[in-house]
Amino acid sequence: xxxxxxxxxxxxxxxxxxxxxxxxxxxxxxxxxxxxxxxxxxxxxxxxxxxxxxxxxxxxxxxxxxxxxxxxxxxxxxxxxxxxxxxxxxxxxxxxxxxxxxxxxxxxxxxxxxxxxxxxxxxxxxxxxxxxxxxxxxxxxxxxxxxxxxxxxxxxxxxxxxxxxxxxxxxxxxxxxxxxxxxxxxxxxxxxxxxxxxxxxxxxxxxxxxxxxxxxxxxxxxxxxxxxxxxxxxxxxxxxxxxxxxxxxxxxxxxxxxxxxxxxxxxxxxxxxxxxxxxxxxxxxxxxxxxxxxxxxxxxxxxxxxxxxxxxxxxxxxxxxxxxxxxxxxxxxxxxxxxxxxxxxxxxxxxxxxxxxxxxxxxxxxxx
Numbered sequence: 001x002x003x004x005x006x007x008x009x010x011x012x013x014x015x016x017x018x019x020x021x022x023x024x025x026x027x028x029x030x031x032x033x034x035x036x037x038x039x040x041x042x043x044x045x046x047x048x049x050x051x052x053x054x055x056x057x058x059x060x061x062x063x064x065x066x067x068x069x070x071x072x073x074x075x076x077x078x079x080x081x082x083x084x085x086x087x088x089x090x091x092x093x094x095x096x097x098x099x100x101x102x103x104x105x106x107x108x109x110x111x112x113x114x115x116x117x118x119x120x121x122x123x124x125x126x127x128x129x130x131x132x133x134x135x136x137x138x139x140x141x142x143x144x145x146x147x148x149x150x151x152x153x154x155x156x157x158x159x160x161x162x163x164x165x166x167x168x169x170x171x172x173x174x175x176x177x178x179x180x181x182x183x184x185x186x187x188x189x190x191x192x193x194x195x196x197x198x199x200x201x202x203x204x205x206x207x208x209x210x211x212x213x214x215x216x217x218x219x220x221x222x223x224x225x226x227x228x229x230x231x232x233x234x235x236x237x238x239x240x241x242x243x244x245x246x247x248x249x250x251x252x253x254x255x256x257x258x259x260x261x262x263x264x265x266x267x268x269x270x271x272x273x274x275x276x277x278x279x280x281x282x283x284x285x286x287x288x289x290x291x292x293x294x295x296x297x298x299x300x301x302x303x304x305x306x307x308x309x310x311x312x313x314x315x316x317x318x319x320x321x322x323x324x325x326x327x328x329x330x331x332x333x334x335x336x337x338x339x340x341x342x343x344x345x346x347x348x349x350x351x352x353x354x355x356x357x358x359x360x361x362x363x364x365x366x367x368x
Contacts, residue, residue, distance in 0.1 A: 008049040016045035028095065033315065067097040068310055069122035071112070073130050073195060075102050078256065078284050079299050083128055083150060086303025094311055096123075103130075119143050124310040126150050129195045146313035146321060150306045152197035158313060159324035160306040164198050164281075167295040167329035168205025168251075169212075171279050174293070174331055175249045176213045179340035180277060183210070184221040184240050184247035188257050189228045202253055202281060221247055225257055233260035241268070248340055249277040255284035255294055262290065262336060273338035283332060291335035298327055 010028075014021045019038050027034045027042040034042075068091060072080050084100070091098050099122055103109045113136055118125045124146040132140070137154075140147050148158040175183050185206050187199060207217055223239050225232040240247055252258035258280030262272050272278055280287060283296030305325050313319050 012049055013042060013045045016049065017041040065121055065123050066095065067099050067122045068124045068126065068307070068314075069099040069101060069118040070126045070128055071101050071103065071118075071130055072128045073102075074104050075100070077129065079151070079282065079297075080128055082299035083303035083306070086300035086305075087126070087307040088303075089300075090304050090307030090311065096311070113139050116140075116143060118145070123314045124148065126306050126310060127154075128306075129198075131196055146310060148306050148310050148313070150302060151195075153324060156322050158309055158321055160302055160309060160327070161324070162297045162302070162327050162329050164201035164329075165205040165208065167281065167297065168202040169209045170329070170331050171251055171281065171295045172206050172209030173213075174333065175251065175277060175279060175337065176209065176215070178249075178277065178337060180249040181213075181215050182218075182221065182245060182247045182249070183215070184223065184250045186236055186250060186252045186257055186261060187222070187224045188253045189225045189232055199253055206251060230260055230263070233257060233264050237261055237264045237268075241270075247276065249279070249337070251279045251281075253281060255280035255282040255287045255292060258292055258294070258336075259284070259286060259290055262292065273336055274341060277337040277340075279337055287332075288334070293334045293337040294332050295329050296332050297329050301327055 010021050010024050014024045017024065017038070019042060023034060023038055024042050024046075027039050028046065068087075070084065070087070072084075074080060084098075088098055099118070101112060101117065103112050116139065122145065125140065125143065126148045127140070128150040129152070137157075146158065148160065150160050151162075153159045153161050172183060183206075185203060187203070190196070190199075203222075210217055220243055221240070223236045225236045227235070237250075240250070250258075250261055252261055258278050262278050265272050265276055265278070270276055278292065280292050280294040281297070282299075283294050284292075286292075287294045305327065309323065309325065313321065
């Protein structure tokens with residue numbers, strides 16, 4: 001029976017790569033404090049020796065788990081999916097694992113903040129599109145690991161987000177420049193773990209752009225989608241179309257709602273954008289296919305930026321924990337918005353009857 005082979009150690013990798021054991025450790029843990037040349041030599045030596053670092057053993061020495069956790073309200077959201085895709089790309093190149101905690105109802109939420117599983121399983125926590133109470137924020141602060149808030153600005157805490165106010169302002173200006181003054185705003189539906197930060201900021205941008213254009217805020221033009229899906233959009237649009245002066249343009253808080261609004265309008269026989277222009281916010285993957293004008297936010301780039309920020313905070317415990325990054329939005333005009341169609345002038349109240357009398361009189365004279 002052949003003698004048992006000795007498994008290669010970190011010292012073996014260091015000897016072959018011509019570096020110290022600490023450099024091997026930093027390289028295999030994905031830390032950024034290793035030069036590209038040293039990293040290349042360590043990785044080559046590890047491959048040649050078939051060396052695999054034990055996550056548990058490394059954690060005992062370094063106090064690190066080698067994982068980043070993410071808290072999200074749902075996995076069905078286009079934005080959450082795109083942000084996680086960008087985040088995964090960053091972590092893949094650093095050797096960090098990704099743990100996702102989806103908290104979609106009140107029971108799951110209570111259980112998460114009671115147990116705080118990220119305390120034992122992650123080196124950093126990213127809070128993505130998730131509203132927290134003051135007590136919940138304080139609970140996360142007690143974790144003792146970096147916390148990064150994604151898609152919102154959290155005072156005194158690391159944050160990555162877009163300027164929702166500026167984006168919404170640009171969208172409403174676009175509609176105003178097309179001649180629209182009756183511009184409605186449609187809020188998206190909110191679930192048990194709904195997210196209000198972006199909603200509030202986008203609505204603020206809407207109001208600021210109206211004021212800038214000298215247009216007063218008409219509360220009747222601000223409606224909520226009370227239920228997700230087509231039914232909620234039907235009820236919201238029905239309320240707008242029932243107004244004495246219905247809107248000529250609709251700005252929906254997110255693209256998903258904007259697409260549903262377009263469907264409802266067309267089902268009612270109203271041309272988009274001939275009768276009503278529609279604008280969204282996100283640049284959802286369906287927006288281009290539906291030719292929806294929108295305010296685009298770089299969801300995958302937001303995820304990448306959040307991953308890079310989390311990694312830097314893990315690598316450098318003394319780094320400023322309140323750093324934030326603001327990414328730009330941009331207006332993408334497509335076929336769902338167009339210049340306001342000038343309404344046909346209505347005849348004077350008695351014009352029709354006058355014309356009818358003239359025609360009748362003429363007919364009588366001809367007959368006689």
